[in-house]
Amino acid sequence: xxxxxxxxxxxxxxxxxxxxxxxxxxxxxxxxxxxxxxxxxxxxxxxxxxxxxxxxxxxxxxxxxxxxxxxxxxxxxxxxxxxxxxxxxxxxxxxxxxxxxxxxxxxxxxxxxxxxxxxxxxxxxxxxxxxxxxxxxxxxxxxxxxxxxxxxxxxxxxxxxxxxxxxxxxxxxxxxxxxxxxxxxxxxxxxxxxxxxxxx
Amino acid sequence: xxxxxxxxxxxxxxxxxxxxxxxxxxxxxxxxxxxxxxxxxxxxxxxxxxxxxxxxxxxxxxxxxxxxxxxxxxxxxxxxxxxxxxxxxxxxxxxxxxxxxxxxxxxxxxxxxxxxxxxxxxxxxxxxxxxxxxxxxxxxxxxxxxxxxxxxxxxxxxxxxxxxxxxxxxxxxxxxxxxxxxxxxxxxxxxxxxxxxxxxxxxxxxxxxxxxxxxxxxxxxxxxxxxxxxxxxxxxxxxxxxxxxxxxxxxxxxxxxxxxxxxxxxxxxxxxxxxxxxxxxxxxx
Numbered sequence: 001x002x003x004x005x006x007x008x009x010x011x012x013x014x015x016x017x018x019x020x021x022x023x024x025x026x027x028x029x030x031x032x033x034x035x036x037x038x039x040x041x042x043x044x045x046x047x048x049x050x051x052x053x054x055x056x057x058x059x060x061x062x063x064x065x066x067x068x069x070x071x072x073x074x075x076x077x078x079x080x081x082x083x084x085x086x087x088x089x090x091x092x093x094x095x096x097x098x099x100x101x102x103x104x105x106x107x108x109x110x111x112x113x114x115x116x117x118x119x120x121x122x123x124x125x126x127x128x129x130x131x132x133x134x135x136x137x138x139x140x141x142x143x144x145x146x147x148x149x150x151x152x153x154x155x156x157x158x159x160x161x162x163x164x165x166x167x168x169x170x171x172x173x174x175x176x177x178x179x180x181x182x183x184x185x186x187x188x189x190x191x192x193x194x195x196x197x198x199x200x
Numbered sequence: 201x202x203x204x205x206x207x208x209x210x211x212x213x214x215x216x217x218x219x220x221x222x223x224x225x226x227x228x229x230x231x232x233x234x235x236x237x238x239x240x241x242x243x244x245x246x247x248x249x250x251x252x253x254x255x256x257x258x259x260x261x262x263x264x265x266x267x268x269x270x271x272x273x274x275x276x277x278x279x280x281x282x283x284x285x286x287x288x289x290x291x292x293x294x295x296x297x298x299x300x301x302x303x304x305x306x307x308x309x310x311x312x313x314x315x316x317x318x319x320x321x322x323x324x325x326x327x328x329x330x331x332x333x334x335x336x337x338x339x340x341x342x343x344x345x346x347x348x349x350x351x352x353x354x355x356x357x358x359x360x361x362x363x364x365x366x367x368x369x370x371x372x373x374x375x376x377x378x379x380x381x382x383x384x385x386x387x388x389x390x391x392x393x394x395x396x397x398x399x400x401x402x403x404x405x406x407x408x409x410x411x412x413x414x415x416x417x418x419x420x421x422x423x424x425x426x427x428x429x430x431x432x433x434x435x436x437x438x439x440x441x442x443x444x445x446x447x448x449x450x451x452x453x454x455x456x457x458x459x460x461x462x463x464x465x466x467x468x469x470x471x472x473x474x475x476x477x478x479x480x481x482x483x484x485x
Binding site: 022023024025026027028029030031032033034035036037038039040041042043044045046047048049092093095098099100101 | 269271275276281310321322330357363
């Protein structure tokens with residue numbers, strides 16, 4: 001089987017799962033202070049302690065735009081693959097089918113709402129050229145939005161450059177520049193996060 | 201969360217021709233399963249201590265009952281209700297000790313009412329939960345006029361959601377005060393709200409002036425509320441409990457107007473509403 005044909009199945013097989021590293025935890029409650037209504041038989045809901053996450057996220061992207069900026073401007077279509085390693089936090093706590101998380105793998109995705117990560121990406125342009133390869137430092141601004149910046153390398157002409165991305169959900173905006181010109185493109189990024197989740 | 205199902209959606213897309221990419225994108229944009237999507241959140245599923253068996257019992261000339269009022273990483277708070285069963289009886293709670301994970305945690309009871317005592321037990325409950333500690337008990341030292349009696353209350357820690365109610369409105373302004381609502385309890389026949397009142401202007405004071413709407417089967421009867429003749433400096437919290445005759449659901453939310461009198465001489469109706477979240481899920485009943 002060609003590597004290209006195997007890629008979707010590899011992604012599906014590993015896609016969108018999370019591992020609960022614990023079985024939940026107690027929440028945040030001011031135990032020292034008496035309840036506001038001492039005669040009412042109820043337990044006051046505790047505040048959510050949040051979660052910490054480590055994510056390994058493979059993804060594929062499709063971009064359309066322009067390349068050769070500053071030199072030989074022309075249309076561009078590219079696709080590529082990327083792999084991100086991220087550490088993040090959530091203010092909220094997820095539940096699994098309406099229950100406290102149980103230690104183990106679950107088929108749902110859990111995303112952080114703040115985080116930092118590194119993304120290694122390779123672009124395959126529509127021509128004979130391949131590249132660039134980039135390594136971005138990414139900052140997650142919300143569960144669905146990310147920005148990134150980092151160095152890039154064009155293996156066909158050994159050009160070093162820089163690359164920046166902004167992402168909201170599956171929508172990706174990316175720009176890169178090297179000495180022989182740059183590119184800018186917009187498109188889709190389909191990501192398949194695997195998260196290791198721990199209750200704070 | 202719309203994109204939480206990229207995996208299953210992708211799987212569906214790849215096994216259902218034609219156009220796997222188009223199908224996947226469509227599935228992502230529509231959302232195969234948006235169970236994580238909800239406008240406001242009810243309390244999370246977390247670990248809570250509960251009384252393991254009914255705690256009500258007779259001890260000497262008194263009756264004792266207990267329930268967990270607070271539970272969190274820093275420990276647990278138990279409320280003990282102590283009532284005389286005879287006119288001459290005057291029961292007293294002399295002390296209390298929590299026995300958890302082989303550790304004895306003592307506390308000084310805080311009297312919170314004529315018959316209620318609050319027992320805050322401070323210990324590292326986060327560590328206890330993660331170490332698998334699920335059971336504990338409290339020893340109450342009771343004085344009912346005769347020899348001191350020790351009553352034992354068994355506790356159990358488990359994962360639960362205290363209720364699934366959500367408030368229906370954002371923070372609102374009531375003259376010089378800002379009012380935010382929180383659902384403390386929602387069950388068959390009862391809804392309990394806690395209003396957080398904060399000052400929007402210096403020197404602001406507030407008074408609970410009642411509720412504006414007429415009692416109906418939907419709005420229920422006010423059971424617990426702050427006194428209407430007391431002025432409160434801000435910030436403060438009010439707890440209101442309503443007895444309901446109809447269940448609250450996503451399709452049948454519950455609402456009421458709470459009257460807040462402010463020190464500028466005006467009375468402001470503050471709408472409070474409670475609902476249950478609506479979970480949109482394709483393919484499920």
